[in-house]
Amino acid sequence: MCAATSDPNDHELSPAERYAASRRRVEFAQTELGRFSSSLEFPMDPFQLEASEHLENEDAVLVAAPTGAGKTIVAEFAIHLALRQGKKAFYTTPIKALSNQKYTDLVATYGEEHVGLLTGDTSRNPEAQIVVMTTEVLRNMLYADSTTLENLGYVVMDEVHYLADRFRGAVWEEVIIHLPESVQLVALSATVSNAEEFGAWLDTVRGSTSVVVSEHRPVPLWQHVMVGKELYDLFSMTGDQEASSQVNPELVQLAESARRDMQPNDWGRPGSRGRDRQRTRGGRRQGNRRQSDREGSAERSRPSPRKDLRVSRPQMVRTLAREGLLPCISFIFSRNGCDAAVEQCLNAGLDLTDRVEKTQILETVDRAATVLAEQDRDALGFWGFRDGLRRGFAAHHAGLLPLFKEVVEELFAAGLIKVVFATETLALGINMPARTVVIERLVKFDGESHKDITPGEYTQLTGRAGRRGIDVEGHAVVMWQPGLDPGAVAGLAARRTYPLNSSFKPTYNMAVNLLARFGRERARNILESSFAQFQADRSVVGLAQEVQRQERSLAGYEESMRCHLGDFTEYAKLRQEVLRAEKAASRARHRVQRRAIMESLNNLAVGDIIEVQGARSLGTAVVVSTAGNPTNPRVGVVTAKGQLRRISTDELDDPIVPFAGVELPRKLLTKSPKHRKNIAGWMHGAIGQQRPPISDGAEPVGFRYIDDHDLARVDELRKQLHAHPCHGCPDRDKHLTWANRWDKLRADIDKNVAKIRGRTNTIARTFDRIITLLTDFGYVENDQVNEPGQSLRRIYGDRDLLVSMLLQAGVMDELSPEDLAGLAALLVFESSTEDQVFQPAMPTDMLQGALDVVDEHWYTLQQAELAADLTVTAQPHPGLVWPIVRWVRGHELLASLTGSDMAAGDFIRWARQVMDLLDQLASLDDTHPDLARRCRRAKDLVNRGIVAYSSAIRIPEADTKADEYNAIENLELDQ
Template identity: 35%
Template structure:
């Protein structure tokens, strides 16, 4: 089916949308560039604009434009869950309503079938009435944060032709077969952790691939909107690109290694991996990796020259070779809320109170701190010229609410009081000159450059040695932790055969070390949630709550074992197993103890996430119930599954998660 790419821009002079074809003859449409250049020189009445007489089309204008052109139904891709929900409400507030009375009745019939298992309290918590109002107007949102019955109802209504506009995150393009006549990509970039990243050609094609209904439409239509932050050239490059690089997500796991050990000889396993597509892609990356190594070496040379200029004559190639290191102090990941620290930055020293900590995917730890004057800051390792000095610990007020301004002011007053009691002058202190700070900065640059060199060397080694080398490293770790010996599984290793999870080895070790014993079903559910949950929001997670000391101690043991495993993986150049996350231990324990959904989750937008997290806990508990070595643990795991799998969570089980194996994740 033919795909037609379109570009929409708002003409401020004539107060209407201008539509252009993105490509002409397979190349960028020069008429668009000419139009934009002309309009940039035009003046218009109203606020001053660097874009001249053009503007970004509003959603309601785009909807009207598509409706007039008979190009509905349409999917608007919005890279934010909240943005999807807000878009529906905005359309309703602007009077958008596509359905007649009979169509509204059909929507209500479909919805009733999907929500029949939900209680009135559940529906009230989910803002059911507001959601249904949107559906009955032919409008809906679709994203991973929705509970399964709602998501299913949206998909069935869309398939029945009852929805004219759906605001969706990219999950709709990754696993749900719901083609539309048109798709609208609101922006060509999305926020990913540290900043906005432009879509790849493959991602753009995946999204626009929803345009066009086979057997109904002769062509599909993909619309992109003008933005002052994105060039038309970038859009046309994506639209005409045919350079799609397939990247294999495959890598050996502990579970895979255990099953290979049980079935084939070591050499046979290596031969299997070397014939994989992932190995082929690894080979093709070696040239690129060597270029990265050259860049890292150049950075090291520059950093060493700067360090020598500052009077350090023996700057070597890494730790232990004469490079001065930061003054002793705890690393950021060791600090906890309530810690009072001294921070050196430039030629300034400050005393700060830690309000919260967070960890990003790449392993970078950050601190949310407040000064004695009430200023709140988010600090990363690069904000410290030397390691922070721990002065003392302070008990933070309860209830813990670090995001509230009044709470932050209270903490600032407590910090000031504590510093006065310690006899510390509040004013910023000035270290002797700037040389110490400059040397610390230069040292950090040398160390970072060396880390870059080491990482590039390892990546080349892995690419040259391939997946076989990764398998050998995995075998070493399995031997180290008693799961295997000379390619033969031990009893601990046999647990691994039945655990299909990203935390497979840590789960098997927990089983072998009786970490799951002497727990009630709700306690076991809470403990297992640390293996399934990962906090991904840009906001700090709340401090974990434990129902009792015993469970807290078990989590502590699990975190210690995790640290040992991650260290072993790091030393062998393997991707590190993520650290267990105790953020929702209390929530999972409460749900398994029979509390109502409204008592456990008080935020409508997080209900879908909570249900999905519970389903993930149930999945891992089911595997534990199958492989646990004792009848007590097996029965406890089964009972925990039964207690968790109720009400809204049970209803969600009707549909398998469609988000697994996505190319890129859903927005927050």
């Protein structure tokens, strides 16, 4: 590799060698890389030089390096090459916040006239030579054959490891596959454990691709555990800590001592030893290294058994301040936890800023807050937020108002805020490096259960520690928690443990776009070239070897279960058949019972009084809305407490039988608590007067759960089993042990064989099933995309086909802009919990009718997807409808969220997605001009006030009115 500067060891070379080195430097200076390198204020790192050389040699390049290592220098060289060659360069990022930030950086370097920005709802100078965009925008350009792609020479894909994201990762693969062959790709990734595999795939689909991997952090990272008020090094301090794998024995001793203290002693209480311990100064600085004080015996350094080794958040901050380790980001895997941390620091009187810093902070926050309505400031907690910022700390999470997040980001980047309590989404967001990263707990809730964080997640979080050019070292601190295992923490801190696995799956929108552009066969070939298929094909080799090994073991099991009385394999199979028959009988009973429950729900009428037991156990209730869909009945009821609920077959153990009834008004109002209390009162008055119970506790008439045929089958098989010769074998149990092992191994072999078959052409076969379903629904005819399919090509999102079905059914034809916003809210929103709030009354009659039609179409689509073995489209959820409708009617933010537990930041994030869907529908101007006009109006109604505001590119000056910035670019919130 060529050197950009003179070699400090030149004096050790011979004259001839020095002359050759000088010639190489002269030649390097005449290359584009040499000219680019000389324009930088710092020498390029070896991996940056290597990757840039590959680019200059017209290779695509994958650069995998730690956060903060300087991967973007390679991207900037690609932009330099594009400008020198008179070509365009696109810089893509996974989220709009990163696009906005990169746009700002490039404008500062190249000038506003040379840089464009495209983020879906923002278009600035799109024909510029350098254009920053989200990856979805580039994907859409490729499908639309946009003229903006003309003369494109280079595409930078920042954070390319996002292709592992299960929600949006497929976009990266679509772009990589569809980019013209003439375009050079620059893929920038975090350090992953299978960069070579990903690079091999890029080589197959993009041509010559070089993989450059660097695990070196320009700012060394030191690992610590905070125990009480002290910092302990995670690894032993022998030599280079980054290369050390030996866990600090003091930490091991502390963990063992704490574990013993938690065990009961002879009196049934935790052990009791002396309270004295030596205070170990884990944060003492010696030169540029942090080292634990080893003075004193191990016994004296052991903490008191009854002393809590944890420390409060304010004390954690004080400890870091004492050791000179601020600013820091403290990751707390809970929004409420982040907010609580700020409150605790305020209550503790923590103050981290001086007078000058306070003045600068207040000027920034007060200037930005001019866009907030006066009445919203108190309700949004602005003054507490402001006070925390003034003292140098703040929270940062997806539920926070975007304006507040932007202010935190700006002040933290400027070094004015010293501590940010953040959720893990900050690790994937815009550039906010710190000297120290704190991880409060090594367990997080993933939406379903609490799970340990992975080594990859740990690496991503701690990658924020250490600011290049500012810090000589970065620090990662794990807070002590009961049961913490230092060895497990050390395992998390290991290198290259983040695997990159494809999440690519064909979608309806992708399918019609591929079919329209390439035809069916070429589309299948394109899908088979995906990284997902590449990984699946590679895994087949290992599976085939595993099957061969298992077959050899199977033969040994057969020999061990041989019986002198007969064929024990036959006996074992008969025994398994008995077990399967018993399970089948049980399942049949469950099906009959479920059918009976479904029938009972369908038979309920408004006014029936019932007793709801089972999972919901609502008690006495009266029916206020009937089942609706007979194959998926959901009955609305009002309980004795005046609660409005919906019950379905999944929530009942037995059929529902009315035991009384009440006459209810024809126009039944259930929205307000007062109306529901009236209904409950009418129910109480009617109980016992009109309808006696129809049964005395016995099985309801007409419902029979037992199938005589199934029971007879079980009895017959049991007789055959007992009559088999091997049934009387004295070694039967021993043989059965081997038979069970044989059966389990046989099942494993069959699964592996099925995997081998299933992983061949997996993606293409999924595509075929999608095309078949789209043909059945009238979007495709003879492998040609027809008019409905053309509309589907422009609709993106998790419910793309459902949206198109509603469009084709005319559901949107008569809706007002206000109703269209409400319908879009219904179609984009996804609840963070599985419980769906029953909301029978929509804001308008038109929306109420639309909700019923949406439900019917979703059920039709769901059944078709289940039959086709495709991923089922998520059911629409009404939780966002009322807030959005109130907002478009002109209500303020807090008034719009009345009755909802949705955070302000979440509402704005969902409002952005509502606008995205309205934008997509507005693009159908050629086929649905009136709808497009109304959708544009609906988007304007949503895009106002704090929803429209974003200061990711600039914050308004003190004398600027807020309404002048209502159209500033959107900042996408955390994933």
